[in-house]
Amino acid sequence: xxxxxxxxxxxxxxxxxxxxxxxxxxxxxxxxxxxxxxxxxxxxxxxxxxxxxxxxxxxxxxxxxxxxxxxxxxxxxxxxxxxxxxxxxxxxxxxxxxxxxxxxxxxxxxxxxxxxxxxxxxxxxxxxxxxxxxxxxxxxxxxxxxxxxxxxxxxxxxxxxxxxxxxxxxxxxxxxxxxxxxxxxxxxxxxxxxxxxxxxxxxxxxxxxxxxxxxxxxxxxxxxxxxxxxxxxxxxxxxxxxxxxxxxxxxxxxxxxxxxxxxxxxxxxxxxxxxxxxxxxxxxxxxxxxxxxxxxxxxxxxxxxxxxxxxxxxxxxxxxxxxxxxxxxxxxxxxxxxxxxxxxxxxxxxxxxxxxxxxxxxxxxxxxxxxxxxxxxxxxxxxxxxxxxx
Numbered sequence: 001x002x003x004x005x006x007x008x009x010x011x012x013x014x015x016x017x018x019x020x021x022x023x024x025x026x027x028x029x030x031x032x033x034x035x036x037x038x039x040x041x042x043x044x045x046x047x048x049x050x051x052x053x054x055x056x057x058x059x060x061x062x063x064x065x066x067x068x069x070x071x072x073x074x075x076x077x078x079x080x081x082x083x084x085x086x087x088x089x090x091x092x093x094x095x096x097x098x099x100x101x102x103x104x105x106x107x108x109x110x111x112x113x114x115x116x117x118x119x120x121x122x123x124x125x126x127x128x129x130x131x132x133x134x135x136x137x138x139x140x141x142x143x144x145x146x147x148x149x150x151x152x153x154x155x156x157x158x159x160x161x162x163x164x165x166x167x168x169x170x171x172x173x174x175x176x177x178x179x180x181x182x183x184x185x186x187x188x189x190x191x192x193x194x195x196x197x198x199x200x201x202x203x204x205x206x207x208x209x210x211x212x213x214x215x216x217x218x219x220x221x222x223x224x225x226x227x228x229x230x231x232x233x234x235x236x237x238x239x240x241x242x243x244x245x246x247x248x249x250x251x252x253x254x255x256x257x258x259x260x261x262x263x264x265x266x267x268x269x270x271x272x273x274x275x276x277x278x279x280x281x282x283x284x285x286x287x288x289x290x291x292x293x294x295x296x297x298x299x300x301x302x303x304x305x306x307x308x309x310x311x312x313x314x315x316x317x318x319x320x321x322x323x324x325x326x327x328x329x330x331x332x333x334x335x336x337x338x339x340x341x342x343x344x345x346x347x348x349x350x351x352x353x354x355x356x357x358x359x360x361x362x363x364x365x366x367x368x369x370x371x372x373x374x375x376x377x378x379x380x381x382x383x384x385x386x387x388x389x390x
Contacts, residue, residue, distance in 0.1 A: 001031045002082060005144065006100045007090040008038045008059065010191075011244075011263025014045070015270045016137045016286075017090050018163050020144040020152070021050040027150050036079065036099060043244035044267075047165035055079050059095055076102040089124065090143050092116075097123040108147040114139075116305075133304040136286040158290060162252075164270040169249035172240055177253060182211040182330050185251055185268075186236070187259025188229075189222040194312045195260050197278045199225050201319040205258065206235040208323045211330070214239050214254075216247060216264055255333055256326060260314075261286065269293050274329045276322060280314025281307055292332075294325055 003024070007017045014037065024031065034053040035045050038060055045054045057075065062068055080103045087107045089100040092115035100107045101123045108126035112118040121127055128146050130139045141152045177183050186206070190196055206213040206229075213236045215226040226238045242250060251257055251267050257275040259265035261282045268275035269287065277287060279297040283304045289295055298313035 001028060001086070002034075002084045003028075003031055003148075004034045004036060004055075004079070004082075004084045004087045004100075004103050005090060006036045006087065006096050006103070007140075008036065008057065008093075008096055008099070009041055009091075011041055011044060012261075012266040012286075013091075013136070013140075014041055015164070015263060015266045017140040017144060018045070018048065018270065019137065019157060019160055020141045021048065022161055022163060023141070023145055023150060023152050023156065024148060025050045028148065034079075034082065034084075036103070041244070044164070044248070044263075046245065047167045048163065049165065050163075057099065059099070073102065079103055086147060088144055088147060089120070090140055092120055092143075094120050096120070100124075108143070110139075110143055133283070133285065135288070137288055154288075157288065160272075162270065162272045164248050164252075164267060166245050166248040166252065168245070170240065170242060170246040173242075173246060173250050173253070176212075176214055176237055176239060178212040182209075182255040182333075183253065184209065184211050184213045184326070185254045185257045185259070185264075186213050186215045187257065187262060187265045188215060188225055189218060190260040190262035192281070192309050194281050194309055195262065195314065197260055197280075197317065198315050199229055201317075201322075202258075203229050203232045203236070204319045205323055205326065206233050208319075209326055209330075210235055211255075212237065214250070216242060216250070256329055258322065258326060274333055276325055276329070278314060278317060278322070280317075281309065281311035292329065294329065296321055296325065 007014050021033065024033065032052045033050060034055055035051050036055045036057060037045060039056040039058050042054050042056050045051055057072055059072060062072065076099060084104040085106065087100045087104040089096050089107060089109035092110040094117050097109060097120035100109065107124050108128060109124040110121060111127035111129045112121040114130045114132055115121065126147050128143045130142045137157060141157060145152050186202055188196065188199055188202055215229060215236060215238050217223045217226050229236050230238055247264060248267060251273055252271045254273055257265055257268040257273060259277065261277055261279050265275060265277050266287065274292040277295045279295060280300065281302060283302045284295050284297050287295060296317060298317050300311050300313035
């Protein structure tokens with residue numbers, strides 16, 4: 001079976017959809033899965049073993065370059081030559097539904113009551129009903145698995161394997177990581193200013209935790225904010241500008257991620273790393289809360305059908321609540337790390353013994369006395385031998 005998934009953007013939405021891949025492959029291990037995505041987000045999908053081909057488009061550029069539409073159509077027709085058995089539009093926008101329809105005839109997607117741009121559903125042959133205000137991750141897993149007759153429940157998603165992968169990341173990452181204190185990634189930006197937690201409060205968090213806080217940034221404005229933060233505290237460092245591949249690598253090595261409701265913060269969930277996501281004008285229902293992935297929300301009420309970009313209530317969240325949450329997560333991670341080290345140490349004490357050597361030992365036991373037996377065993381297993389009679 002050949003499957004094409006259309007999820008063009010944005011970063012966090014792509015991450016939340018990717019969790020479905022492991023469940024699709026579990027039921028259809030021989031399926032070919034290709035993913036169509038905007039060029040600027042392609043790296044988040046790369047190196048994922050359940051994806052056969054990452055197919056890029058540049059539809060966003062059509063806003064300023066209308067003549068480019070012919071090139072995009074030509075590109076999609078080339079992709080369509082793969083003859084997909086099923087195309088799944090997991091986005092539910094007109095642009096994504098048209099993209100999906102150009103890829104094949106058997107197209108599935110959300111029904112008209114489950115999306116804002118209801119006309120998109122006219123192009124689907126299979127329609128999936130999921131409430132628009134439902135959890136974003138549940139919406140993604142349902143629209144991607146239901147057309148394949150796969151049922152995914154919350155327990156399965158909570159027990160997911162990490163699904164973001166990286167390779168040949170920026171080697172400079174390791175220069176910023178500390179061994180003796182915790183490494184905390186701070187995600188200080190997002191697409192709306194009203195979604196950004198105040199950088200003054202991020203500084204207070206860094207001062208209170210006294211760990212190695214690493215700021216990631218994506219544009220000049222965020223870089224300038226990061227520079228200001230570095231001037232206020234010794235516990236903050238600015239990372240070099242990282243591509244998505246290296247950003248995945250950094251987060252995979254972090255002890256904790258604290259950030260706004262935006263793609264890099266959601267990567268922590270995809271990598272099974274501890275995180276705190278700070279919400280203001282957007283609904284907490286976008287994410288799953290787990291023992292290691294926590295959220296904190298401002299007091300404002302959010303209408304998921306009409307988000308208010310002028311809702312700056314995120315600024316009112318007390319940083320002490322985030323500090324307390326971070327201290328708990330870091331303490332729990334330390335206990336988990338110690339348990340893993342102890343388990344690894346115990347396993348390393350057991351050495352593999354060649355079968356032929358075991359045969360030699362068995363044959364020699366016929367006439368060996370006990371002192372010689374314990375001496376021989378000590379030489380094999382690296383254990384000290386003490387003669388109890390002396």
